Amino acid sequence: LKKKAFTLVELIVVITILEILGTIAFISLQWYSRDARDSVRISDISKITSSLELFSIKTGSYPFPTWWLEVTYSWSEVWTQWTIGKSVITSLWDISSIPLDPLTGTEYTYSRLNTKKEFEVWTLLEWWLTSYNQIEKDS
Numbered sequence: 001l002k003k004k005a006f007t008l009v010e011l012i013v014v015i016t017i018l019e020i021l022g023t024i025a026f027i028s029l030q031w032y033s034r035d036a037r038d039s040v041r042i043s044d045i046s047k048i049t050s051s052l053e054l055f056s057i058k059t060g061s062y063p064f065p066t067w068w069l070e071v072t073y074s075w076s077e078v079w080t081q082w083t084i085g086k087s088v089i090t091s092l093w094d095i096s097s098i099p100l101d102p103l104t105g106t107e108y109t110y111s112r113l114n115t116k117k118e119f120e121v122w123t124l125l126e127w128w129l130t131s132y133n134q135i136e137k138d139s
Helices: 008-059 086-091
Strands: 067-075 076-083 109-113 118-124 129-136
Touching: 008 118, 067 086
Parallel strands: none
Antiparallel strands: 067 076, 076 109, 109 118, 118 129
């Protein structure tokens, strides 16, 4: 009697093909995950920007960043910078928790000019390592 079975070469070929397909699927899933995280970042920045605009309309200026650092030029303060942290979020009325980067879990960068009439919210996107910022200026 002759038994039917796979040869070692056939098994190696099948395993190699499965490895290639698995690698392609893994890379594709990373692509989609990266895009999803970037979408969350852009959405968070837009929501923060809207909330800061509302705050400015009601109070006449933008809040200080949390644990701010003063950036100076020629011995005068140009802007304050740090993050959208607890002190900023408690000032805003329509955001209840601190928005965090979906990958690193860090707070977004926030800067306010010393005129208190302009600000920037900034994050780093994963797609080609570009940055996304929203700069607002009162007219």
